[in-house]
Amino acid sequence: MRGSASIQVDRASAEAQLRSILDRVRHLPIPVTRRDAERVLSALQVAADPWEALRLSRAPIRFVCAFWQEMIREGLLRAEDGRLHLEDSGRAWIQALGIPPAQEFDCPRCDGRGVDLGGLQEAAVRFRDVVRHRPVALQTFDQGYVTEETALARVAFALERGDVERKEVLVVGDDDLVSVALALAAHPLRVVALDVDERIVRFIREVARTEGLSQLEAHVYDVRDPLPEAWLGGFDTFFTDPTESLRGLRAFVDRGLLALRGEGSAGYFGLTRGESSLAKWARIQRMLLRRNAVLTDIRDGFNVYRNWDYVETMRAWRWLPVRTRPAHLWYRSALLRIELLSSPRLVNRPVRGQLFEDEEAATT
C-alpha cells in the first residue's frame, strides 16, 4: 500500500466516482452491477496478471474489461508490460470504498473441488496416457477442454452420486473426453459420446478400439438437429459442457434432458461467471425448473480449462487493456448437477441459426 496513506479520498466522493464509472459502462448490452465492480476491485488488489484478475473477479469478462478501461482513463489503473498496476490514487479510492482484497481458501489437496482421486489412480494413469494425442481445441466449435484432473474429478463426483456405474450415459459434445474417462474409471453399462467435430468422434472411436472399451461409442451429431429417435429417453445420465450463449446452452442441455429416462435421471453441465451474468444464471435456473429438473449441486470453479491456441482471435482479446497470452490456467466454470423429478417437459425440435454468440460471450 506504498504511498496510499498520503492520498485522502472521502467515502462520498469515492462512491460518486464509482457510480460515474458504472454509468459509463452501462452502454454495454450486458448487466452492469455495483457488486460486480466490487469483485473486480477486490481482485485488482491481489492480482496484476490480467487473466488471474479475471479469474478472481467472478464477473462477466466483457464488463470487467470495460471497467478496467474506464479505470485507466481515470488514472486509477495503469496497463504496462502485460500487467495491471493499481495507481496510488486507485488504491486510495478502493480503500475509501471499503472494499477488501480478494482472498482464497481453496483446499490445496483437491483444488477446492472437494473430490479426491485416490480411488481412481489406475484409471487416471491410463486416461492421462490415452489423451496425450487428442485433437487441438478449435474456435469454430467454441472448443476449450478441461484438464485431465477435472475430467477425472467429474467422474468421481458422479460415481459418488450413483450416476454412472452400471448406468447408460450420454455425453453431448465431448472435447473434454469425459466419455473416455467414464469408460476407463466408472464401469458404465454404455457411454455414448456425440460431437459435431469428426476429429473428436474419430479419436474416441480409436481409443475405444485400442483400449478395448467395448461399452464406449461415438457419433457425429449437431445439437441443432433434433435428437435421433434411438437416443430419446434412453439414458440415465448426461454430461455436457456447452457454449454459453443462452440459445447455445439451452440447445445442449435440452438434448441432454431429452435423452434421459425420467424421474431420478441426472445431468451435469458447466457454467461460468465470465461469460454468463447472474441474470443469465437465473434464466437458466428458471428454465431447468420449468423442465422438471431440480438443481442438486453447484460447485464453483470445479472445471479448470487448459489454455487454448486461439486466444488472440477471441472476442475478449480486443476488450483487454493489456494483450498478453495467459501464463497460467485462468478459465474456470462451475459444475452443476440436476436431477429430473419426472419426464422433462420439452419438445425435440430443430434449433435455427448460430449457437455461439450472445452479448456476454467472450471466447468465440
Place this chain on the structure above:
Amino acid sequence: MRGSASIQVDRASAEAQLRSILDRVRHLPIPVTRRDAERVLSALQVAADPWEALRLSRAPIRFVCAFWQEMIREGLLRAEDGRLHLEDSGRAWIQALGIPPAQEFDCPRCDGRGVDLGGLQEAAVRFRDVVRHRPVALQTFDQGYVTEETALARVAFALERGDVERKEVLVVGDDDLVSVALALAAHPLRVVALDVDERIVRFIREVARTEGLSQLEAHVYDVRDPLPEAWLGGFDTFFTDPTESLRGLRAFVDRGLLALRGEGSAGYFGLTRGESSLAKWARIQRMLLRRNAVLTDIRDGFNVYRNWDYVETMRAWRWLPVRTRPAHLWYRSALLRIELLSSPRLVNRPVRGQLFEDEEAATT
C-alpha cells in the same frame, strides 16, 4: 458377498419385487421414488450402521426407514444388535437389480468441502475455545448445531466470495454460533445474531463482552414476527440454518432476504436431503427465483452436525428398525448461497402457527 452366488434372481422378478415394496410405502405422505430406493440399496451394501446408511442414502429419512421396514418384512434385511444386515437373498436381489455399492470420494483434507482453514488458524483456536461452554441443543427449537470446523468453513467460504469482510451481516437463528466465528475471523463491520432462545442470545453477548468483539451483538427475535424496521434492508449478507418444514424454512429465509440491501447482497442457508425431498428442493428453488434471488452455490454435505441429546424423542427414532444412539456424526446438510439480482419481492408479514412440522420432518 458370501453365499450370494448360490441364490439366483432374475432381473424381471427383482424389478417386480422392488415395485411391490415401493407400492407398499407409497401410503407415506411424502414423495416416493425409485431413484431414492436405489440410493438406499447402494448405501446398505457398504454400511451396517443405520446412521451411516442414512447419511449415505441421501434420501428422505422417513422414506428410508419405511423402505428398510419393508425389506425386513420380506426377509431381505435383518435388524440385529443395532445394525442392519443384508441377508443373502437381499444381496442377490440387489445384484439382480444391478445397483452398485455406494462410493465416496470426499477429499480427506477438507472433508469434501473444498475449503481450507489454513489462513484462519488463530481465529479457529479462539473460536474452539470460546464455544466450549455453549448451550446444549434443545428440541423445542429444533436445534442441532454444526461442528466448529463447519462454522469456520462457512466463514472461509463467505470470505472467499467477498460477503463478510467489511460488511454488515445478519444471522437469523444462531445455535451454530456463526456470528461468533464471523466476528473472530472475518473482520465484518457489524454482525447481528437473532435467536428466539434467550440462552443463545445471552451466550453471544457474553462472548462479545469477554472477547472484546464490539462489532458483535445479539437479540431475542422470533421469525414468526415481522422483521423489526431497524433491520429491514440494512445488511449485505445473511446466514441461517432453518428448520426444514416448508413453512419454517420460508420464514427463516424470507426474514434473511428482507434484511438485505438489494442487488448483490448474499444469503447462506442449509438444506438436507434427509428432511427435504428433491420435490421440496425444487419448490424452494422456485420460491427463491420468484423473490429475485439466484443460486450461486450448492455444496452437498458441507454442514456436519454434532449429535444432539434428544435423539430418542425425535420422530425418526420411532421409524427406525434398530434403535441405537449414533456413534458417529451422520446428519449433514448442503450449504446453499444465493445472491439478489435486485430488491427481494416480499412482504414483511407475520407467520402464524407452528414452524417445525411437515410430513418430511424427522428431527422434531
